[in-house]
Amino acid sequence: MTKYFSTVLLSFLSISIFAQTTQLKPVPLKNVKTTTGFWHERLETARNTTIPHALHQCEESGRFDNFAVAGGLKKGKFRGARFDDSDVFKVVEGASYVLQNKYDPKLDHYLDSLITLFAAAQEPDGYLYTIRTINKDTTGSYDWIAGPYRYSFENGSHELYNVGHLYEAAVAHYQATGKKNLLNVATKNADHLVKTIGPKPGQLVVVPGHEETETALIRLYHATGKKEYLELSKFFIAMRGRSDKRTLFLDEHKLGPSYFQDQVPFVRQREAVGHAVRAQYLYAAVADMLMVENEPAYSKALDTIWEDATFKKQYITGGVGAREDGEAFDKAYVLPNDNAYQETCAAIANMLWNHKMYLNSGDSKYMDVFERVLYNGFLGGISVKGNEFFYVNPMSSNGKNDFGKGTAAIRSEWFGTACCPSNVSRFLPSMPGYIYAVKNNEVFVNLFAGNDATLSVNGAAVKLVQETNYPWEGKVKITVSPEKAAAFPISVRIPGWATGQAIPGNLYTYTSPAKQPVSILINGKKSEAAAVNGYVRLDRTWKKGDVIEVTMDMPVRQVVSNENIKSNQGKVAIERGPVLYCAEGHDNNGKALSLQIKPDQAFTPEFREDMLGGLNVLKSQDNVTLIPYYAWANRGANEMTVWFTASK
Secondary structure, X not given: OOHHHHHHHHXXXXXXXXXXXXXXXXXXXXXXXXXXXXXXXXXXXXXXXXXXXHHHHHXXXXXXXXXXXXXXOOOOOOOOOOOHHHHHHHHHHXXXXXXXXXXXXXXXXXXXXXXXXXXXXXXXXXXXXXHHHHHOOOOOOOOOOOOOOOOOOXXXXXXXXXXXXXXXXXXXXXXXXXXXXXXXXXXXXXXXXXXXXXXXXXXXXXXXXOOOHHHHHHHHHHHHOOHHHHHHHHHHHHOOOOOOOOOOOOOOOOOOHHHHOOOOOHHHOOOOOOEHHHHHXXXXXXXXXXXXXXXXXXXXXXXXXXXXXXXXXXXXXXXXOOEOHHHEOOOOOOOOOOOOOOOHHHHHHHHHHHHHHHHHHOOHHHHHHHHHHHHHHHHHHEOOOOOOEXXXXXXXXXXXXXXXXXXXXXXXXXXXXXXXXXXXXXXXXXXXXXXXXXXXXXXXXXXXXXXXXXXXXXXXXXXXXXXEOOOOOOEEEEEEEEOXXXXXEEEEEXXXXXXXXXXXXXXXXXXXXXXXXXXXXXXXXXXXXXXXXXXXXXXXXXXXXXXXXXXXXXXXXXXXXXXXXXXXXXXXXXXXXXXXEEEEHHHOOOOOOOOEEOXXXXXXXXXXXXXXXXXXXXXXXXXXXXXXXXXXXXXXXXXXEOOEXXXX
């Protein structure tokens, strides 16, 4: 055993006290029901279209059959790819969130029938990986499939990644239904991992080549109370960058260990590198771990990596992963437009990571990033009808861009590698769970959407009702109704865009300052409370029917990039509120790439209920029409651009 491995092992074994800290906790999804407006409409689309569509695609592509064949319920061969099990689990997770939003007995029964297949496919010792169960240990030439024995090919195998999504689906399903049929499959597999992988003599020393299991194990730990799941997650994190690699075919595709963040121990990592989805799932797991116990070395590394990713490697959409090669982070400030990769999964991973960073710290800068991704980088990955998707998300298009993922100019119903559609399917129905958080007796309002929510404050129920036309308007009304009059603070997030900061850091800045200060009224009277860490703290005795009114000015703003981003020099982008805009040829006589914007060019917002699901367009006097970036490519292939040449 090497010196490094011995040191890490001793450190790992010495941590035996699991003290829950007092970080913020999100309000359970079941307790937040959207009612009207932007997100309610999209959740209804997810329930009625996206989830049924994704389930149908999994059935048609043979993903369900793989479980039936592995379980001996039908004859056949493995169909698809090594990671296809994960798509099924992600869609089941999303369907479980739909059940939490609005119970549907038919969907509940359908999920039970799928869970029967999962249980049948699981081997007696808990192992679950349909491609190996069906093909045994003869999976081919080990070309991104699996090694000659279980868990022997970290870089390409998805054995651990797949079951990570199983764990997430199991917890979501248990929370939705109270049934343990899927949770039992998950814990049986997790117990198998605990016995098989770890620091004890005779156990395997491996890490997931595609991270996800780390954060999923911690989620499973919180659901079951089994500390060994937390210990295994910590082991996976601690073993990154170990020097005595015992794995076959580690560098099969010459992407190197940094591709899956295995180049040095995590505590020595300082930059966001490698595959953007894998990286951010790892970073999210470290943030999860830090919510359970304080580890300063991990915290320092994570904070430094976050600054590198956010201040130097993030698109204006909040998307990340500029490189097609390896679907990876590129060097600092290398953010091309026409061949921007920005995988949709990477946008989702960025939100998950930032939300966990927020829960650790209470700092709104993480929710500023979250919101930017939510309305732009993430939402751009799904069509307005909810049944077509983007794998990659360029910043400009000539109508012919193609990354080999279908096409970047036309949305697709599904992909052979369907990680993005299934990931969108699981995240979209979960959105209401990010609106609020609670810490001790303090309530935090993080996002604005029409909803009714019931929160627990000091053991008493408090009902919050939000009414708003956000993101098209900057007015939000929050009615507060505690069971009985009670004193506690409500902290309302003031988005960075509303105070003149486009995004944390100086990667993107507005060309003009905020014109109007944010106004907050309580029962019609102005509040003088100042924002701290991006939140205005309203501490008072609340009684039933008290009303908070937030008004944020929403001017149309021009945005410029840091001068180090060469691809954006001499160019501007247009935003209003949290929404980034683009030009499409459909609205501009077939042209978008050649459009120019003057420094004083004025745009007027106009709500079009009949256009692309209902949205605000921006129109200028010289007939330039802009639409939200998320809505592009819903009318066929055509030119599109986010960055415009700045004319004099």
